[in-house]
Amino acid sequence: MHDDSVRMSVEEVRALALRTLTAAGLSEAQAGPVAEVITRGERDACASHGLYRLPGCVQTIRFEKFRPDAEPVIEDVSPALVRADAGYGYSLLAFERALPLLTAKARETGLAALAINNCFHFSALWPEVEMIAEAGLAGLAMTPSHAWVAPAGGTRPALGTNPIAFAWPRPEGHPYVFDFATSAIARGDISLHEIAGKPIPEGWGIDSEGRPTTSASEALSGAMLTFGGHKGSALSTMIELMAGPLIGDMTSLQSIDFDDGAKAAPCHGELVLAFCPKRMGLDPEASSQAAETLFATIAGQGARLPSQRRFEARARSLKEGVQVPKTLMDRIHALEL
Amino acid sequence: MHDDSVRMSVEEVRALALRTLTAAGLSEAQAGPVAEVITRGERDACASHGLYRLPGCVQTIRFEKFRPDAEPVIEDVSPALVRADAGYGYSLLAFERALPLLTAKARETGLAALAINNCFHFSALWPEVEMIAEAGLAGLAMTPSHAWVAPAGGTRPALGTNPIAFAWPRPEGHPYVFDFATSAIARGDISLHEIAGKPIPEGWGIDSEGRPTTSASEALSGAMLTFGGHKGSALSTMIELMAGPLIGDMTSLQSIDFDDGAKAAPCHGELVLAFCPKRMGLDPEASSQAAETLFATIAGQGARLPSQRRFEARARSLKEGVQVPKTLMDRIHALEL
Numbered sequence: 001m002h003d004d005s006v007r008m009s010v011e012e013v014r015a016l017a018l019r020t021l022t023a024a025g026l027s028e029a030q031a032g033p034v035a036e037v038i039t040r041g042e043r044d045a046c047a048s049h050g051l052y053r054l055p056g057c058v059q060t061i062r063f064e065k066f067r068p069d070a071e072p073v074i075e076d077v078s079p080a081l082v083r084a085d086a087g088y089g090y091s092l093l094a095f096e097r098a099l100p101l102l103t104a105k106a107r108e109t110g111l112a113a114l115a116i117n118n119c120f121h122f123s124a125l126w127p128e129v130e131m132i133a134e135a136g137l138a139g140l141a142m143t144p145s146h147a148w149v150a151p152a153g154g155t156r157p158a159l160g161t162n163p164i165a166f167a168w169p170r171p172e173g174h175p176y177v178f179d180f181a182t183s184a185i186a187r188g189d190i191s192l193h194e195i196a197g198k199p200i201p202e203g204w205g206i207d208s209e210g211r212p213t214t215s216a217s218e219a220l221s222g223a224m225l226t227f228g229g230h231k232g233s234a235l236s237t238m239i240e241l242m243a244g245p246l247i248g249d250m251t252s253l254q255s256i257d258f259d260d261g262a263k264a265a266p267c268h269g270e271l272v273l274a275f276c277p278k279r280m281g282l283d284p285e286a287s288s289q290a291a292e293t294l295f296a297t298i299a300g301q302g303a304r305l306p307s308q309r310r311f312e313a314r315a316r317s318l319k320e321g322v323q324v325p326k327t328l329m330d331r332i333h334a335l336e337l
Numbered sequence: 338m339h340d341d342s343v344r345m346s347v348e349e350v351r352a353l354a355l356r357t358l359t360a361a362g363l364s365e366a367q368a369g370p371v372a373e374v375i376t377r378g379e380r381d382a383c384a385s386h387g388l389y390r391l392p393g394c395v396q397t398i399r400f401e402k403f404r405p406d407a408e409p410v411i412e413d414v415s416p417a418l419v420r421a422d423a424g425y426g427y428s429l430l431a432f433e434r435a436l437p438l439l440t441a442k443a444r445e446t447g448l449a450a451l452a453i454n455n456c457f458h459f460s461a462l463w464p465e466v467e468m469i470a471e472a473g474l475a476g477l478a479m480t481p482s483h484a485w486v487a488p489a490g491g492t493r494p495a496l497g498t499n500p501i502a503f504a505w506p507r508p509e510g511h512p513y514v515f516d517f518a519t520s521a522i523a524r525g526d527i528s529l530h531e532i533a534g535k536p537i538p539e540g541w542g543i544d545s546e547g548r549p550t551t552s553a554s555e556a557l558s559g560a561m562l563t564f565g566g567h568k569g570s571a572l573s574t575m576i577e578l579m580a581g582p583l584i585g586d587m588t589s590l591q592s593i594d595f596d597d598g599a600k601a602a603p604c605h606g607e608l609v610l611a612f613c614p615k616r617m618g619l620d621p622e623a624s625s626q627a628a629e630t631l632f633a634t635i636a637g638q639g640a641r642l643p644s645q646r647r648f649e650a651r652a653r654s655l656k657e658g659v660q661v662p663k664t665l666m667d668r669i670h671a672l673e674l
Contacts, residue, residue: 080417081447081617110418111610113448115617138583140575154640158631166575176578178571210638228565234515234643235572237635238477238503241513245628246475246612248619253634254627273448275583280418280452282585290591291582294495297590298574301547303491306571 005323013322014039016332017054023337024058027069033092037123042322045313048188049124051324054332056265060120063264074098080105080112083247086119091143091270094119095128103135106274114272115247121145122265125165126179126307128272133167133175138275141165142239145266146256149183150223152233155210157223160252160266161187162239169277171288176295178306182236183224190216190224243271342660350659351376353669354391360674361395364406370429374460379659382650385525386461388661391669393602397457400601411435417442417449420584423456428480428607431456432465440472443611451609452584458482459602462502463516463644465609470504470512475612478502479576482603483593486520487560489570492547494560497589497603498524499576506614508625513632515643519573520561527553527561580608 008016017035022028034057042050061068070089074097077083082101086094094116105112125141132139145160165179184204193200194216205219206212213219226232244251249269250258258267278284299305345353354372359365371394379387398405407426411434414420419438423431431453442449462478469476482497502516521541530537531553542556543549550556563569581588586606587595595604615621636642 078416078446078616080449109415109446111448111450112417113612113617117619138578151635151638151640154635154638156638158634158638158640164572166571168575168578176574178568178575180568180571182568227568230643231515231517231519231564231569233640234503234517235501237513237631238505238515240631241475241505241628242612245618245624246614247617248621248624251627251631253631275450275579277583279415280450280584281582282454284585287582287585290588291578294574294577294581294588294590297495298488298491301488301491301493301495303488303495303570306567 004327005325006329007321008324009321010039010043010317013042013051013324017051020054020332020335020337021057021061024061024335025068026061030068030070030089030093033096034090034123037092037127040127041124042324043314043317044310045317045322046124046310048186051332052328053122055335056122058335058337060122060264063262065258065262065267066120066264072097074101076101080109082112082114084114084116086116088118088267089120091116091119091121092123095270095272099131102272102274103132103137106137106276107279110279111273111275114274116270116272117247117249118267119270120265120267121270124179125163126167126177126310129165129167129179130175130177132272132274133169133177135274136169136276136278138169138277139165139167140273140275141270142243143270144240144244144250144252144255144268146259147252148187148224148256149226149236150206150210151237152226152230155206155223156208158253159226159233159236159240160255161224162236162252164235164239168291170292170295174307174311176291176305176307180227182226182232182239184227184232185224187220187224190219194220243269247271341664342662343666344658345661346658347376347380347654350379350388350661354388357391357669357672357674358394358398361398361672362405363394363398367405367407367426367430370433371427371460374429374464377464378461379661380651380654381647382654382659383461383647385523388669389665390459392672393459395672395674397459397601400599402595402599402604403457403601409434411438413438417446419449419451421451421453423453425455425604426457428453428456428458429460432607432609436468439609439611440469440474443474443613444616447616448610448612451611452586453607453609454584454586455604456607457602457604458607461516462500463504463514463647466502466504466516467512467514469609469611470506470514472611473506473613473615475506475614476502476504477610477612478607479580480607481577481581481587481589481592481605483596484589485524485561485593486563486573487543487547488574489563489567492543492560493545495590496563496570496573496577497592498561499573499589501572501576505628507629507632511644511648513628513642513644517564519563519569519576521564521569522561524557524561527556531557580606584608
C-alpha cells in the first residue's frame, strides 16, 4: 500500500490543489475555497471528495458555460433571506462570501436561508454545515445534481443523487454532522465497480428497460435507485423542489440538459438553512443537554454517530499527513495545464 | 366486508368525532380541529388516522398532565418566527391559531418557522402541510414521538418514529404531498401483527437483546428500526434535534419519561416551516413549470406520486361516504363518557 502511495502533509495537499486549479485558469478568488474543500476531503479520508476531484474540476473549468473568474453577487433580500448569484462559477466562493450574512440573520431572526444560484457544484456539503455549526447554529444544506436516479416504482431517471447534509453545534468537540446522497449509493461507487469489472448489489440500479440489474454499466446507462424505497424517493423529490424551483434554479432534469454531454460538474442551485438554538429555543442550556443525552444514548449502545470516522481521520491526518495513491498523483501531473 | 361495516357521510364522521371528544371533556375549541383532522384521515382512507384514533384521544384527554381546555398562546417572535405554546392541550388548535401569522411571515420574508411547544400530538402531518400548500407555500413539518426506535447499529431505543411531511403547491389540483415516519413502519402496524398473531418482516424491529426479530411482541418490547439504514437513522436524529432541542422542547427520550406509562399521546414540540416560492424564487412561473415537468416525468413512467391514493379516496368519500368497521363503531360506543 505505502509503496503505491505518496505521503503528503495537509498543507501540501492544499498547495497542490491551488496550483493545479489556478494553472487551469481558475481565478485565485475562486480557487481558494475549492482548494480548501478538496483539502478537507483528503484530510478527512473522504477520498472521493479529495484530490481525486481535481481532474474533474479542470474539465469543468474548461467547460464553455463555466466562468473561471466569476465574482458572486450577494443580495440581502429580507431579514431571513440571502441570495448569492454565483455567476456560473463554483458554489464555494458564493457560500464563503454569503456565510457571514446568513449566520448574522439566523442569530437575529432565529432562522435564515441562503439561496445560491447559477453555481457549478461538485463538493461535499459537510464542510459547509460544519462551518454553520462552528458559528453555534444548526445547518441544513441540499442540492439537486443530474437526473440519473429513477423515482420509486419508476423505470428511468427523473431525480438527481440529491445530497442532504445537517450539522448540530455541540458545546465540546465536533458537531453532530451527516451528509448523504439520497441515491442508494454514490454514482462514483458504481463507476468504480464498472472499472473493476465487479457486479453491483441489487437495489443500486436498473437497466434502460427499468429491470433490476447487478451490472454497473447497465445501471449507469439505465438509472440509479434512491435509498429507502418510496420514502427516499419522496425525500429526493423534496430536495429537487427546495433547492431547485423554490429558489428559482434548475432541477436535475434541467441541469443535465444544460450540461449537454460536456460531463462538467452539474450547474444548478443550492439551498442552505441556518437555525439558531439560542433564538428559537426556550432554555438553550437545558436543550443542549437534552441533545447531548440523545448523542450519549446513541453512542453508548455502540452505534456510531455519523462523521465519527471522518473526525478520527482528521486528527490522524493533521498529525501524520495523508497517503495519496501514486496513480492519482500521476493523473494530476498528466493534466495539461 | 359491507356487512361488517357502517356507511357514514364525511359530515357524520365529523359529528361523531366532535360529540365523542366533547363528551370526554375536551373543550369545544380544542375539539374542533381534532375532529377535523380525524375526519380528514377517515375521508382519505388513512384508517389509522381516522376514527380509529378516538379511543386513544379519550385516554389522552383523561391523562392528568393533559389540559382539556388549554388556550394556545401565540407569540410573534421575529419576522420569520412564530411560537405557539399549546399549553399541554393538543397541537392542532395551536397550529390553527398560528397558521395565518406563519403564512403571512413566509410571504413577506420568504420563509418562516412555527415552533409549537408543550403539545400532545397524535395526528398525521399531511393535513397541516396541505393547508400551507393551499396558501401557495411549500410546507415542511416534523415531530419527535416516543423513544421506541433504535439508531442504525444500535440495540435499544433512542429515537422516536419521527414523522416528516412536505407539501409543494401546484397551479392546478392537489399539491405534491408526502408524510412518512422515519421508522421502517408505523408502530401501529407492528401492534396489528401482534394482535393477528402474524410474524413481522425482517428489518422492522429487534428484540430486547438487540437481535433481529420477526416477532411483533419482541419488537414492541425491544426496539423498532428506522427506514433506510444509517441514512434514515441520521434523518430521524435530525428530526429529534430540530423539533426538540432547537425549539426548546422534549426529545422522544424525554417525552416517554414524561408519559410515565400512561400511554397517552406523546407530549413534545413540533416544527413547521413555510417557504414562499414567489419570494424566494426568481421567475416563479418558470419554476412552477419546471416542478410540473418533474412531476410529469415521475408520473409519466408509472411511478405513483405520494398521496395519489389518498386524493383518490378523498374524491370517492366526498361522493359516497366512508365505510367504518362495525368493530370500531362498537369500541367508540363502548367508551364510558
